[in-house]
Amino acid sequence: MAPGKRAEMMEETRAKLIAAGRKAFAEQGYAAASMDELTASVGLTRGALYHNFGDKKGLLQAVVNQLDGEIAAEAKEAASRLGGSVWESLMAEGIAYIEMALKPEVQRIVLLDGPAVLGDPSQWPSQNVCLQTTTAALERLIAEGLVKPVDAVAAARLLNGAAFNAALWIAASDDPEADLKKAIEAFKVLGEGLLTRPPT
Amino acid sequence: MAPGKRAEMMEETRAKLIAAGRKAFAEQGYAAASMDELTASVGLTRGALYHNFGDKKGLLQAVVNQLDGEIAAEAKEAASRLGGSVWESLMAEGIAYIEMALKPEVQRIVLLDGPAVLGDPSQWPSQNVCLQTTTAALERLIAEGLVKPVDAVAAARLLNGAAFNAALWIAASDDPEADLKKAIEAFKVLGEGLLTRPPT
DNA sequence: ATAGCTCACATACATGGCGTATGTCAATCG
């Protein structure tokens, strides 16, 4: 029975390694994380790592992909939970993005080490889901005439970049709560520049 | 005669090491750059490095400081060369910032490895001059009533973040020229969200 | 059922880089 034991175990070890990677990379940073300790912490050796992910970078890529997926899911959910207009959803998504980036895990791994080690996020296999959804929403809004006819991809990158950098700022802030509010406020105001008509 | 020979030599070796650092860090990235090769390339050994900069990070910090200064100087010059209103200067600064970030040297060292190795830019000793000037300009504009009363620091971070990310995107683009234009266009439009009244 | 193969993972080894401790020689100072 259960003739897929090999594959099962494989998935389990992959999951364990990714989980350990999230922890180690988040707490110590990519460069300082020792693969020996990391693998030992889940009862394995480096052999498993290099077999499953090729190299250290491969593990980081896997971790980033997982985080990226979670971020996009949460942002999307935040947008739909609000249930406003497309524009409001877009803003909600951006704000959720800022808030997600407050988690040290996301910050350190996706925002700091990720780009440095893996290169530009838009080139990642995970395709940076956040960017995708932002771009799609913008294209829709432009088609509807609600947003000025700018290049959607460019605008999406600007918005995401702004949100990302805000998160970086807030994370190092003395008063994260207060600065988060300021950032959200400024983000909304900035975003209004894209609208064809100022909001009521 | 010339009773400062020690200090002179010191400055020269520091300059040589920083120059070599710019090259090596830009071409190979921080992690992959070998301090042995780097120092040998200017006829020195690692001894000089650790004496002058403490450690590898110290050299990166010095390199970043130098680049940051150059960036700010160029941006400021671009703004004053245009000679428009404060708002136009601010936009010109932002655009110059995007263009500067297209240089692989700046990209790799200041934007990718810098934050990963040294932490959030706003905490750097160089204080990230770009942020400072942007914040100052915004505060002035807010005081004059031209810009909506948002938090200047937050808005500055958003603008800088947007510009930075745009540069990252353009650098990896298939058609940098075209995408640069799109980014500048979108940047201007986005920025207008901050104005109390839309431009004529 | 079992012989043989596959493959996930462990073990062992080679390479190279960082940081530090120690040495050396020229420039300064009394």
Added chain:
DNA sequence: CGATTGACATACGCCATGTATGTGAGCTAT
């Protein structure tokens, strides 16, 4: 002019990555 400082070189230890090799548990075919 001898002593001291300090800029830099040399030498060493430690550790991390990546690879080559070993091994034992599962799948497969007769």
